[in-house]
Amino acid sequence: MLNIFDRKLEILDGFETEYVKILYYDLPKNYSGEYRTYNYSRFCTIINGHKNVTLNDNRKFKYNKDNYLLLPPNSKVHMDMYVNTTALVFELNNELIYEVLRKTQFSNVAINDLKLTKNFFLGENKFDISKDIESIFNASISNESNNEFLIDLYAQKLVFDLIKNKSALNILKDGSSNxxxxxxxxxxxxxxxxxxxxxxxxxxxxxxxxxxxxxxxxxxxxxxxxxxxxxxxxxxxxxxxxxxxxxxxxxxxxxxxxxxxxxxxxxxxxxxxxxxxxxxxx
Known part of the structure; x- marks a missing residue:
């Protein structure tokens, strides 16, 4: 469990499989820090509390447990927590995204009325996305001997469900971000x-x-x-x-x-x- 944003601690902490690294944050009230995605896309969701996010161009927004935040590789944002906040982050390996995109085709991609810029994608934790999050998290804390295999399967399902939305698809497959x-x-x-x-x-x-x-x-x-x-x-x-x-x-x-x-x-x-x-x- 992490209580600050620190790359060295992220490397040491977390549960990692071939396709995804799971990071669990327990951030104290009034914590503030710079958050980076480095070389992989990150799917960020909140269990309790909320985060206030400031982008490089000073745009600001807030998200909570009803939302997920999708950030492309090499992103840098500032986050402020005004209440105790627990968060779950899935670092999505490029090979995972590549494999799902290679094996699937979406000729008619749904376009939802959600906030989008080239720097981030803010979606809602509902339906399949919510189930995918729960499946990955439960597998990561289970004693199942094949839990890494299951996590990678659920991670593929998560990416599959994300790319049904054109906005999320554009973030994940954006060549300039890979x-x-x-x-x-x-x-x-x-x-x-x-x-x-x-x-x-x-x-x-x-x-x-x-x-x-x-x-x-x-x-x-x-x-x-x-x-x-x-x-x-x-x-x-x-x-x-x-x-x-x-x-x-x-x-x-x-x-x-x-x-x-x-x-x-x-x-x-x-x-x-x-x-x-x-x-x-x-």
Whole structure:
């Protein structure tokens, strides 16, 4: 049980499965603090009390046990508790969201008249959502030997029920909020530079190992492989108009021989042979 907002304590505390981490907060009256979601979406609900939330642009709202708050990754909000407040938070793994979105289709998504901005989604704890919360919480405190398996099943059901609403769907699938998609966008836009994976992971509040693992799970290859393949893909186009040295330097390779080796390993011919093939075909 947590009584302050502290990332180090969050890592140590809570119940974690493959798909979700469950955090339980018992916050005292007049507690105030900055709340972050870091690299995962968070589903926040209140058991008792209420929270006063202030967004980065100074917009304010209050929510209680009748509501849930859905925050995308890398969010930062300020929260004030004027009464003793107990809260339950589900940190939703990106792989969970990805799997549910991959396996389901909603051609006609219901649009409810709920408060929405690109920074958060405030919904109501009713019907299936309320049952999902109860199922996950009860499984987390049970002595059932397969409770982690059950929690992950209930977590999939929660995400499934959330994405029935177009507003919640937009929050969960928003590519600009997903840390891996942020990384892909950064890599694609900076493919001509030397990209430091450790520094990129730090910018996303992730360890290098966790970042690499999550990246491979979603993309299908490690970041270093993605960067290499992306550079070589771009090289194919540049080699049509530039010489090998210019292309290598332009893609951040100071060692020309190394660039040639990577190119040959992937395409089975050297960059120069590739250029000759293009010339001969014309």
């Amino acid at each position: 840390p891996i998609n942020i990384a892909i966008k950064y890599i694609d836009e900076n493919i001509h530079s030397i990209i430091n994976i450790k520094e990129l992971a730090n910018e996303l509040y992730m360890s290098e190992s966790n970042f690499s693992h999550s990246f491979k799970k979603i993309v299908g290859e490690k970041p270093v492989e993605y960067i290499k393949n992306k550079k070589l893909q771009v090289a194919l186009e540049y080699l049509k108009t530039e010489n090998v040295t210019e292309v290598a330097y332009g893609l951040g390779y100071a060692n020309i021989s190394y660039f040639i080796k990577l190119f040959k390993d992937k395409y089975k011919i050297t960059p120069k042979q590739y250029q000759l093939n293009i010339y001969n075909s014309n």
